[in-house]
Amino acid sequence: MKNKVLGQCPVCNHQLKITRLHCRHCDTTIEGSFELCKFSRLSQEHKDFIDVFIKNRGNIKEIERxxxxxxxxxxxxxxxxxxxxxxxSVPITSTNKKDVLESLSRGEITAEEAVKLLKE
Structure with missing residues (x-):
């Protein structure tokens, strides 16, 4: 099993930088200061959610299931x-309210869930 790249220091929780890259094929090593992409800094819970979100093509009903x-x-x-x-984060606007009501009409959410979302 391969180790995953850590995005945050396990000791102090600050962002890590990569300082060495190595090619196993040609044995080339490059040293420097390299930034991790912002997705590397996400928690495993966030990464798992993104995986499910993409797999279900953003279909909220499927993600719920x-x-x-x-x-x-x-x-x-x-x-x-x-x-x-x-x-x-985007506050609820009239467009967001419309999305909530459309989700309700499609049966993607219950009336109680819609009320809760509209009150947020």
């Missing part, structure tokens, strides 16, 4: 990933 969670929980997990990637 696979993970056994409700629409608001899927939404909260997605917001967590968005924030962890350094993007700002």
């Amino acid at each position: 696979e993970l056994g969670i409700s629409y608001p929980t899927v939404r909260n997990k997605l917001e967590g990933v968005i924030e962890a990637l350094g993007h700002s």
Whole structure:
């Protein structure tokens, strides 16, 4: 089993930098200071959620089924990933409200879930 690249220091939880790259094929080694991509810095929980999200092509109903969670929980997990990637969370606007109501009309969420989302 191969080790995964760590994005954060297990001691102090700060961001790590890669200082050496090595090719096993030609035995070339490159030293320097290399940045990790922002996805490397995500928690394993966030990475697992992204995997399920992509596998289900963003279909919230399928994500709910696979993970056994409700629409608001899927939404909260997605917001967590968005924030962890350094993007700002989007407050509910009239467009977001429309999305909630459309999800309700398609049966993707319950009336209770819609009310909760609209109150956030």
